[in-house]
Amino acid sequence: MLRAYADRMPDYRAHFDFDIRFANGGGLAGSGFRLDLPGAHATEDEIARLLIAHLGLALVDEVELRGVRIVEEAHRGSRGVDAPSPAAGGTRVVDLSHPIRAGLVTYPGLPAPTITPHLTREDSRARYAPGTEFAMDIIHMIGNTGTYLDSPFHRYADGSDLAGLDLSSLVGLRAEVFHLEDAWDVSRRGIRSATLADRDVRGAAVLLHTGWDGWFGQPEYGEGAPFLTGEAAQWLIDAGAVLVGIDSVNIDDTESGGERPAHSLLLGAGVHVVEHLTNLGALPPRGARFTAAPPAVEGFGTFPVRAFAEVPA
Missing domain, CATH: 3.50.30.50 (Putative cyclase)
Structure with missing residues:
Protein backbone atom coordinates (compact mmCIF):
# COMPACT_ATOMS: atom_id res chain seq x y z
CA MET A 1 0.00 0.00 0.00
CA LEU A 2 1.22 3.50 -0.77
CA ARG A 3 2.57 5.56 2.09
CA ALA A 4 0.38 8.59 2.71
CA TYR A 5 1.80 12.00 1.90
CA ALA A 6 3.12 13.56 5.08
CA ASP A 7 1.05 16.37 6.61
CA ARG A 8 -1.71 16.15 3.99
CA MET A 9 -5.41 15.51 4.19
CA PRO A 10 -6.39 11.96 3.14
CA ASP A 11 -6.92 11.20 -0.56
CA TYR A 12 -9.91 9.25 -1.84
CA ARG A 13 -10.50 7.06 -4.89
CA ALA A 14 -13.54 5.35 -6.35
CA HIS A 15 -13.51 1.64 -7.26
CA PHE A 16 -16.18 0.53 -9.74
CA ASP A 17 -17.21 -1.20 -12.96
CA PHE A 18 -18.66 0.84 -15.82
CA ASP A 19 -20.41 0.80 -19.18
CA ILE A 20 -20.22 3.82 -21.50
CA ARG A 21 -22.41 4.31 -24.58
CA PHE A 22 -21.57 6.89 -27.23
CA ALA A 23 -24.07 9.14 -29.00
CA ASN A 24 -22.73 8.15 -32.41
CA GLY A 25 -22.76 4.42 -31.65
CA GLY A 26 -20.48 1.94 -29.92
CA GLY A 27 -19.52 1.61 -26.30
CA LEU A 28 -16.79 1.00 -23.78
CA ALA A 29 -16.76 -1.19 -20.66
CA GLY A 30 -14.40 -1.56 -17.74
CA SER A 31 -14.15 -3.62 -14.57
CA GLY A 32 -12.26 -2.99 -11.37
CA PHE A 33 -11.55 0.60 -12.43
CA ARG A 34 -10.01 3.05 -9.93
CA LEU A 35 -10.27 6.82 -10.15
CA ASP A 36 -8.95 9.71 -8.05
CA LEU A 37 -11.66 11.81 -6.37
CA PRO A 38 -11.51 15.39 -5.08
CA GLY A 39 -13.16 14.30 -1.81
CA ALA A 40 -14.87 11.52 0.11
CA HIS A 41 -18.45 12.47 -0.81
CA ALA A 42 -18.44 12.51 -4.61
CA THR A 43 -21.76 11.54 -6.18
CA GLU A 44 -22.08 8.98 -8.97
CA ASP A 45 -22.78 11.81 -11.43
CA GLU A 46 -19.54 13.52 -10.38
CA ILE A 47 -17.62 10.24 -10.67
CA ALA A 48 -19.06 9.69 -14.15
CA ARG A 49 -17.92 13.17 -15.26
CA LEU A 50 -14.45 12.57 -13.81
CA LEU A 51 -14.28 9.24 -15.63
CA ILE A 52 -15.10 10.91 -18.95
CA ALA A 53 -12.47 13.60 -18.31
CA HIS A 54 -9.83 11.07 -17.29
CA LEU A 55 -10.40 8.93 -20.38
CA GLY A 56 -10.60 11.98 -22.65
CA LEU A 57 -13.86 10.81 -24.25
CA ALA A 58 -16.11 12.75 -26.63
CA LEU A 59 -19.77 12.28 -27.66
CA VAL A 60 -20.64 10.28 -24.55
CA ASP A 61 -24.37 9.53 -24.31
CA GLU A 62 -24.72 7.54 -21.10
CA VAL A 63 -22.48 6.30 -18.29
CA GLU A 64 -23.57 3.46 -16.02
CA LEU A 65 -21.51 2.79 -12.88
CA ARG A 66 -21.79 -0.43 -10.89
CA GLY A 67 -20.50 -1.42 -7.48
CA VAL A 68 -19.14 2.01 -6.60
CA ARG A 69 -16.95 2.06 -3.49
CA ILE A 70 -15.18 5.18 -2.22
CA VAL A 71 -12.04 4.34 -0.27
CA GLU A 72 -9.24 6.29 1.38
CA GLU A 73 -6.32 5.74 -0.97
CA ALA A 74 -3.44 7.83 -2.29
CA HIS A 75 -4.09 9.54 -5.61
CA ARG A 76 -2.39 8.18 -8.72
CA GLY A 77 -2.75 11.23 -10.95
CA SER A 78 -6.10 10.75 -12.71
CA ARG A 79 -6.82 13.49 -15.22
CA GLY A 80 -9.67 15.81 -14.26
CA VAL A 81 -8.66 16.09 -10.61
CA ASP A 82 -6.71 19.27 -10.05
CA ALA A 83 -3.17 19.11 -8.68
CA PRO A 84 -2.72 20.70 -5.23
CA SER A 85 -1.97 24.40 -5.30
CA PRO A 86 0.29 26.21 -2.84
CA ALA A 87 -1.55 27.22 0.31
CA ALA A 88 -0.94 30.39 2.27
CA GLY A 89 1.70 28.52 4.25
CA GLY A 90 3.89 28.06 1.17
CA THR A 91 5.70 24.78 0.61
CA ARG A 92 7.35 21.97 2.53
CA VAL A 93 10.49 20.15 1.45
CA VAL A 94 10.63 16.35 1.12
CA ASP A 95 14.09 14.75 1.16
CA LEU A 96 14.41 12.06 -1.52
CA SER A 97 18.06 11.07 -0.94
CA HIS A 98 19.74 8.21 0.90
CA PRO A 99 22.32 9.44 3.45
CA ILE A 100 25.93 8.60 2.57
CA ARG A 101 28.08 7.04 5.26
CA ALA A 102 31.33 5.10 5.41
CA GLY A 103 30.78 1.51 4.32
CA LEU A 104 27.51 2.20 2.48
CA VAL A 105 26.81 -0.33 -0.28
CA THR A 106 24.73 1.40 -2.95
CA TYR A 107 25.13 -0.84 -5.96
CA PRO A 108 26.17 -4.44 -5.22
CA GLY A 109 29.73 -5.03 -6.40
CA LEU A 110 30.83 -1.37 -6.37
CA PRO A 111 33.14 -0.08 -3.62
CA ALA A 112 31.71 1.51 -0.51
CA PRO A 113 32.88 5.00 0.54
CA THR A 114 35.57 5.51 3.15
CA ILE A 115 35.79 8.63 5.32
CA THR A 116 39.06 9.57 7.04
CA PRO A 117 40.20 12.71 8.86
CA HIS A 118 42.56 15.17 7.21
CA LEU A 119 42.57 17.45 10.23
CA THR A 120 41.01 16.42 13.53
CA ARG A 121 39.46 18.91 15.91
CA GLU A 122 42.12 18.08 18.45
CA ASP A 123 44.99 18.75 16.01
CA SER A 124 43.35 21.95 14.76
CA ARG A 125 43.55 23.58 18.18
CA ALA A 126 47.27 24.18 17.68
CA ARG A 127 46.59 26.11 14.44
CA TYR A 128 43.84 28.46 15.56
CA ALA A 129 43.07 30.89 18.33
CA PRO A 130 42.03 29.49 21.72
CA GLY A 131 38.49 28.11 21.61
CA THR A 132 38.53 27.78 17.81
CA GLU A 133 38.65 24.35 16.20
CA PHE A 134 37.70 22.70 12.90
CA ALA A 135 37.35 19.25 11.39
CA MET A 136 38.42 18.54 7.80
CA ASP A 137 37.72 15.10 6.39
CA ILE A 138 38.47 13.14 3.23
CA ILE A 139 35.85 11.00 1.53
CA HIS A 140 36.94 8.45 -1.06
CA MET A 141 34.04 7.11 -3.11
CA ILE A 142 32.86 6.12 -6.55
CA GLY A 143 30.47 8.57 -8.21
CA ASN A 144 27.75 5.90 -8.11
CA THR A 145 27.15 6.32 -4.38
CA GLY A 146 23.87 6.98 -2.60
CA THR A 147 21.30 8.87 -4.65
Whole structure:
Protein backbone atom coordinates (compact mmCIF):
# COMPACT_ATOMS: atom_id res chain seq x y z
CA MET A 1 0.00 0.00 0.00
CA LEU A 2 1.22 3.50 -0.77
CA ARG A 3 2.57 5.56 2.09
CA ALA A 4 0.38 8.59 2.71
CA TYR A 5 1.80 12.00 1.90
CA ALA A 6 3.12 13.56 5.08
CA ASP A 7 1.05 16.37 6.61
CA ARG A 8 -1.71 16.15 3.99
CA MET A 9 -5.41 15.51 4.19
CA PRO A 10 -6.39 11.96 3.14
CA ASP A 11 -6.92 11.20 -0.56
CA TYR A 12 -9.91 9.25 -1.84
CA ARG A 13 -10.50 7.06 -4.89
CA ALA A 14 -13.54 5.35 -6.35
CA HIS A 15 -13.51 1.64 -7.26
CA PHE A 16 -16.18 0.53 -9.74
CA ASP A 17 -17.21 -1.20 -12.96
CA PHE A 18 -18.66 0.84 -15.82
CA ASP A 19 -20.41 0.80 -19.18
CA ILE A 20 -20.22 3.82 -21.50
CA ARG A 21 -22.41 4.31 -24.58
CA PHE A 22 -21.57 6.89 -27.23
CA ALA A 23 -24.07 9.14 -29.00
CA ASN A 24 -22.73 8.15 -32.41
CA GLY A 25 -22.76 4.42 -31.65
CA GLY A 26 -20.48 1.94 -29.92
CA GLY A 27 -19.52 1.61 -26.30
CA LEU A 28 -16.79 1.00 -23.78
CA ALA A 29 -16.76 -1.19 -20.66
CA GLY A 30 -14.40 -1.56 -17.74
CA SER A 31 -14.15 -3.62 -14.57
CA GLY A 32 -12.26 -2.99 -11.37
CA PHE A 33 -11.55 0.60 -12.43
CA ARG A 34 -10.01 3.05 -9.93
CA LEU A 35 -10.27 6.82 -10.15
CA ASP A 36 -8.95 9.71 -8.05
CA LEU A 37 -11.66 11.81 -6.37
CA PRO A 38 -11.51 15.39 -5.08
CA GLY A 39 -13.16 14.30 -1.81
CA ALA A 40 -14.87 11.52 0.11
CA HIS A 41 -18.45 12.47 -0.81
CA ALA A 42 -18.44 12.51 -4.61
CA THR A 43 -21.76 11.54 -6.18
CA GLU A 44 -22.08 8.98 -8.97
CA ASP A 45 -22.78 11.81 -11.43
CA GLU A 46 -19.54 13.52 -10.38
CA ILE A 47 -17.62 10.24 -10.67
CA ALA A 48 -19.06 9.69 -14.15
CA ARG A 49 -17.92 13.17 -15.26
CA LEU A 50 -14.45 12.57 -13.81
CA LEU A 51 -14.28 9.24 -15.63
CA ILE A 52 -15.10 10.91 -18.95
CA ALA A 53 -12.47 13.60 -18.31
CA HIS A 54 -9.83 11.07 -17.29
CA LEU A 55 -10.40 8.93 -20.38
CA GLY A 56 -10.60 11.98 -22.65
CA LEU A 57 -13.86 10.81 -24.25
CA ALA A 58 -16.11 12.75 -26.63
CA LEU A 59 -19.77 12.28 -27.66
CA VAL A 60 -20.64 10.28 -24.55
CA ASP A 61 -24.37 9.53 -24.31
CA GLU A 62 -24.72 7.54 -21.10
CA VAL A 63 -22.48 6.30 -18.29
CA GLU A 64 -23.57 3.46 -16.02
CA LEU A 65 -21.51 2.79 -12.88
CA ARG A 66 -21.79 -0.43 -10.89
CA GLY A 67 -20.50 -1.42 -7.48
CA VAL A 68 -19.14 2.01 -6.60
CA ARG A 69 -16.95 2.06 -3.49
CA ILE A 70 -15.18 5.18 -2.22
CA VAL A 71 -12.04 4.34 -0.27
CA GLU A 72 -9.24 6.29 1.38
CA GLU A 73 -6.32 5.74 -0.97
CA ALA A 74 -3.44 7.83 -2.29
CA HIS A 75 -4.09 9.54 -5.61
CA ARG A 76 -2.39 8.18 -8.72
CA GLY A 77 -2.75 11.23 -10.95
CA SER A 78 -6.10 10.75 -12.71
CA ARG A 79 -6.82 13.49 -15.22
CA GLY A 80 -9.67 15.81 -14.26
CA VAL A 81 -8.66 16.09 -10.61
CA ASP A 82 -6.71 19.27 -10.05
CA ALA A 83 -3.17 19.11 -8.68
CA PRO A 84 -2.72 20.70 -5.23
CA SER A 85 -1.97 24.40 -5.30
CA PRO A 86 0.29 26.21 -2.84
CA ALA A 87 -1.55 27.22 0.31
CA ALA A 88 -0.94 30.39 2.27
CA GLY A 89 1.70 28.52 4.25
CA GLY A 90 3.89 28.06 1.17
CA THR A 91 5.70 24.78 0.61
CA ARG A 92 7.35 21.97 2.53
CA VAL A 93 10.49 20.15 1.45
CA VAL A 94 10.63 16.35 1.12
CA ASP A 95 14.09 14.75 1.16
CA LEU A 96 14.41 12.06 -1.52
CA SER A 97 18.06 11.07 -0.94
CA HIS A 98 19.74 8.21 0.90
CA PRO A 99 22.32 9.44 3.45
CA ILE A 100 25.93 8.60 2.57
CA ARG A 101 28.08 7.04 5.26
CA ALA A 102 31.33 5.10 5.41
CA GLY A 103 30.78 1.51 4.32
CA LEU A 104 27.51 2.20 2.48
CA VAL A 105 26.81 -0.33 -0.28
CA THR A 106 24.73 1.40 -2.95
CA TYR A 107 25.13 -0.84 -5.96
CA PRO A 108 26.17 -4.44 -5.22
CA GLY A 109 29.73 -5.03 -6.40
CA LEU A 110 30.83 -1.37 -6.37
CA PRO A 111 33.14 -0.08 -3.62
CA ALA A 112 31.71 1.51 -0.51
CA PRO A 113 32.88 5.00 0.54
CA THR A 114 35.57 5.51 3.15
CA ILE A 115 35.79 8.63 5.32
CA THR A 116 39.06 9.57 7.04
CA PRO A 117 40.20 12.71 8.86
CA HIS A 118 42.56 15.17 7.21
CA LEU A 119 42.57 17.45 10.23
CA THR A 120 41.01 16.42 13.53
CA ARG A 121 39.46 18.91 15.91
CA GLU A 122 42.12 18.08 18.45
CA ASP A 123 44.99 18.75 16.01
CA SER A 124 43.35 21.95 14.76
CA ARG A 125 43.55 23.58 18.18
CA ALA A 126 47.27 24.18 17.68
CA ARG A 127 46.59 26.11 14.44
CA TYR A 128 43.84 28.46 15.56
CA ALA A 129 43.07 30.89 18.33
CA PRO A 130 42.03 29.49 21.72
CA GLY A 131 38.49 28.11 21.61
CA THR A 132 38.53 27.78 17.81
CA GLU A 133 38.65 24.35 16.20
CA PHE A 134 37.70 22.70 12.90
CA ALA A 135 37.35 19.25 11.39
CA MET A 136 38.42 18.54 7.80
CA ASP A 137 37.72 15.10 6.39
CA ILE A 138 38.47 13.14 3.23
CA ILE A 139 35.85 11.00 1.53
CA HIS A 140 36.94 8.45 -1.06
CA MET A 141 34.04 7.11 -3.11
CA ILE A 142 32.86 6.12 -6.55
CA GLY A 143 30.47 8.57 -8.21
CA ASN A 144 27.75 5.90 -8.11
CA THR A 145 27.15 6.32 -4.38
CA GLY A 146 23.87 6.98 -2.60
CA THR A 147 21.30 8.87 -4.65
CA TYR A 148 23.10 10.08 -7.77
CA LEU A 149 22.61 11.69 -11.15
CA ASP A 150 23.94 10.37 -14.45
CA SER A 151 25.01 12.95 -17.03
CA PRO A 152 25.43 12.09 -20.74
CA PHE A 153 29.22 11.76 -20.18
CA HIS A 154 28.52 8.70 -18.00
CA ARG A 155 27.46 6.83 -21.15
CA TYR A 156 29.00 8.79 -24.03
CA ALA A 157 32.59 10.11 -24.27
CA ASP A 158 31.42 13.23 -26.13
CA GLY A 159 28.41 13.88 -23.88
CA SER A 160 28.08 16.72 -21.38
CA ASP A 161 29.91 16.14 -18.10
CA LEU A 162 28.63 17.30 -14.71
CA ALA A 163 30.13 20.77 -15.18
CA GLY A 164 28.38 21.14 -18.53
CA LEU A 165 24.83 20.55 -17.33
CA ASP A 166 22.25 23.33 -17.56
CA LEU A 167 21.02 24.07 -14.03
CA SER A 168 17.61 24.99 -15.37
CA SER A 169 17.17 21.31 -16.30
CA LEU A 170 17.95 20.20 -12.74
CA VAL A 171 16.27 22.69 -10.41
CA GLY A 172 12.59 23.27 -9.63
CA LEU A 173 11.27 20.89 -12.28
CA ARG A 174 7.58 20.11 -12.43
CA ALA A 175 7.33 16.57 -11.05
CA GLU A 176 5.09 13.87 -12.49
CA VAL A 177 5.20 11.09 -9.90
CA PHE A 178 4.01 7.63 -10.94
CA HIS A 179 3.09 5.50 -7.92
CA LEU A 180 3.70 2.00 -9.23
CA GLU A 181 4.12 -0.15 -6.12
CA ASP A 182 1.26 -2.41 -7.21
CA ALA A 183 1.71 -2.02 -10.99
CA TRP A 184 4.47 -4.59 -11.54
CA ASP A 185 5.46 -8.01 -10.21
CA VAL A 186 8.41 -10.39 -10.34
CA SER A 187 7.21 -11.91 -13.60
CA ARG A 188 6.94 -8.52 -15.34
CA ARG A 189 9.42 -6.12 -13.82
CA GLY A 190 9.72 -3.71 -16.74
CA ILE A 191 7.78 -0.44 -16.62
CA ARG A 192 6.22 0.08 -20.06
CA SER A 193 5.09 3.22 -21.86
CA ALA A 194 1.40 2.31 -21.56
CA THR A 195 1.71 2.73 -17.79
CA LEU A 196 2.96 6.30 -18.23
CA ALA A 197 0.94 7.46 -21.22
CA ASP A 198 -1.94 9.14 -19.36
CA ARG A 199 0.24 12.12 -18.29
CA ASP A 200 1.68 15.20 -19.95
CA VAL A 201 5.40 14.91 -19.11
CA ARG A 202 6.77 17.63 -21.38
CA GLY A 203 9.38 19.63 -19.47
CA ALA A 204 8.88 17.48 -16.37
CA ALA A 205 10.89 15.29 -14.05
CA VAL A 206 9.30 11.85 -14.28
CA LEU A 207 9.71 10.05 -10.95
CA LEU A 208 9.01 6.32 -10.80
CA HIS A 209 7.93 5.17 -7.35
CA THR A 210 8.25 1.39 -7.19
CA GLY A 211 8.83 0.94 -3.45
CA TRP A 212 12.08 -0.92 -4.13
CA ASP A 213 13.97 1.55 -1.93
CA GLY A 214 12.67 -0.46 1.02
CA TRP A 215 15.45 -2.98 0.24
CA PHE A 216 18.22 -0.35 -0.03
CA GLY A 217 21.41 -1.48 1.70
CA GLN A 218 20.31 -5.12 1.79
CA PRO A 219 21.31 -7.99 -0.52
CA GLU A 220 17.75 -8.18 -1.90
CA TYR A 221 18.13 -4.69 -3.38
CA GLY A 222 20.25 -5.97 -6.26
CA GLU A 223 18.03 -8.84 -7.40
CA GLY A 224 14.71 -8.84 -9.25
CA ALA A 225 14.39 -5.06 -9.23
CA PRO A 226 11.89 -3.07 -11.34
CA PHE A 227 13.26 -1.03 -14.25
CA LEU A 228 12.25 1.15 -17.19
CA THR A 229 11.97 -0.61 -20.54
CA GLY A 230 13.71 0.75 -23.61
CA GLU A 231 10.42 1.46 -25.39
CA ALA A 232 9.18 3.40 -22.36
CA ALA A 233 12.44 5.40 -22.31
CA GLN A 234 11.92 6.30 -25.97
CA TRP A 235 8.31 7.29 -25.26
CA LEU A 236 9.46 9.64 -22.47
CA ILE A 237 12.02 11.21 -24.81
CA ASP A 238 9.40 11.72 -27.52
CA ALA A 239 6.97 13.11 -24.92
CA GLY A 240 9.50 15.75 -23.82
CA ALA A 241 10.58 14.63 -20.33
CA VAL A 242 13.80 16.32 -19.15
CA LEU A 243 14.71 14.00 -16.27
CA VAL A 244 13.74 10.48 -15.21
CA GLY A 245 14.27 9.19 -11.67
CA ILE A 246 13.63 5.83 -10.04
CA ASP A 247 13.84 4.44 -6.50
CA SER A 248 15.34 1.17 -7.72
CA VAL A 249 18.86 -0.24 -8.08
CA ASN A 250 19.07 0.83 -11.73
CA ILE A 251 16.88 2.40 -14.37
CA ASP A 252 17.82 -0.54 -16.61
CA ASP A 253 17.46 -4.27 -16.10
CA THR A 254 20.78 -5.29 -14.54
CA GLU A 255 19.95 -8.95 -15.20
CA SER A 256 19.74 -8.55 -18.99
CA GLY A 257 23.30 -9.52 -19.81
CA GLY A 258 24.80 -6.05 -19.98
CA GLU A 259 22.29 -4.25 -22.21
CA ARG A 260 21.40 -0.76 -21.01
CA PRO A 261 18.72 0.60 -23.40
CA ALA A 262 17.18 3.10 -20.98
CA HIS A 263 20.55 4.68 -20.13
CA SER A 264 21.62 4.70 -23.77
CA LEU A 265 18.43 6.29 -25.05
CA LEU A 266 17.82 8.80 -22.25
CA LEU A 267 21.40 10.04 -21.90
CA GLY A 268 21.83 10.07 -25.67
CA ALA A 269 18.87 12.44 -25.86
CA GLY A 270 20.18 14.64 -23.03
CA VAL A 271 17.58 13.43 -20.52
CA HIS A 272 19.11 13.20 -17.04
CA VAL A 273 18.83 10.01 -15.00
CA VAL A 274 18.60 9.93 -11.19
CA GLU A 275 18.85 6.52 -9.51
CA HIS A 276 18.39 5.24 -5.94
CA LEU A 277 15.78 7.80 -4.96
CA THR A 278 13.81 7.22 -1.78
CA ASN A 279 10.65 8.47 -0.05
CA LEU A 280 8.77 9.04 -3.33
CA GLY A 281 5.65 7.76 -1.61
CA ALA A 282 5.52 11.07 0.29
CA LEU A 283 4.88 12.99 -2.96
CA PRO A 284 1.55 13.63 -4.69
CA PRO A 285 1.22 12.50 -8.31
CA ARG A 286 1.27 16.14 -9.40
CA GLY A 287 2.06 19.53 -7.90
CA ALA A 288 5.61 19.04 -6.57
CA ARG A 289 8.83 20.65 -7.81
CA PHE A 290 11.90 18.44 -8.05
CA THR A 291 15.58 19.37 -7.69
CA ALA A 292 18.68 17.17 -8.07
CA ALA A 293 21.84 19.18 -8.80
CA PRO A 294 25.33 17.62 -8.59
CA PRO A 295 28.57 19.60 -8.15
CA ALA A 296 30.11 20.95 -11.35
CA VAL A 297 32.93 18.41 -11.73
CA GLU A 298 34.73 18.49 -15.08
CA GLY A 299 35.43 15.20 -16.79
CA PHE A 300 33.03 13.32 -14.50
CA GLY A 301 29.78 11.61 -15.48
CA THR A 302 27.91 10.70 -12.32
CA PHE A 303 27.84 12.02 -8.76
CA PRO A 304 25.64 12.02 -5.63
CA VAL A 305 22.91 14.65 -5.38
CA ARG A 306 20.74 15.92 -2.56
CA ALA A 307 17.49 15.23 -4.36
CA PHE A 308 14.41 16.86 -2.88
CA ALA A 309 10.92 18.00 -3.78
CA GLU A 310 9.02 21.12 -2.83
CA VAL A 311 5.38 20.27 -2.16
CA PRO A 312 2.47 22.66 -1.49
CA ALA A 313 1.90 22.78 2.27
